[in-house]
Amino acid sequence: MAAVSRFHVDQDGHSVTVQVAAVSGPVEVLVDGKVVARGRAPRAGTTVLHAELPGDPARPLGITLRDMGGVFLCEMEVGRTRYLMPRVPLFPERPPAWRTPPHPFRRMHRSLRRAVRRAMGRGLARRAR
Incomplete structure (x- = not known):
């Protein structure tokens, strides 16, 4: 409550x-x-x-x-x-704060970083064998 x-x-x-x-x-x-x-x-x-x-x-x-x-x-x-008696809100309800989608370059940069990390991880795993 x-x-x-x-x-x-x-x-x-x-x-x-x-x-x-x-x-x-x-x-x-x-x-x-x-x-x-x-x-x-x-x-x-x-x-x-x-x-x-x-x-x-x-x-x-x-x-x-x-x-x-x-x-x-x-x-x-x-x-x-x-x-x-009807219940009334104390404060007006705020609309939900929508997150703006990330900028396309930021999204691309993030996916490139992930790809490089995966490739490096695979390379290190091959060397360890």
Whole structure:
């Protein structure tokens, strides 16, 4: 499992993010970029955190974090509605670094070196007989 997991959803014009540092590590619930609840990640089982969505009146928000064998499942409950929060990557994925093929002269030079080494090796083997 990755050392840090992040879950995010936009709810009624508010950004809700849950960041989990590691198994049995700190958990933060952020609403619109501000930390509104803290807790510990479950080693096994579930953790429930309570917060509020800003507004007039403020609405209660429940976050349930479950450890599913090294992978976290995060649910958000607003009112009586439950939402599964999608996991989002912390850093954008980079495309694979493709190696450029060697220059044709380098390839030719390498193959000539191998051929010379083989020929010399055979010559030395014949002398030893």
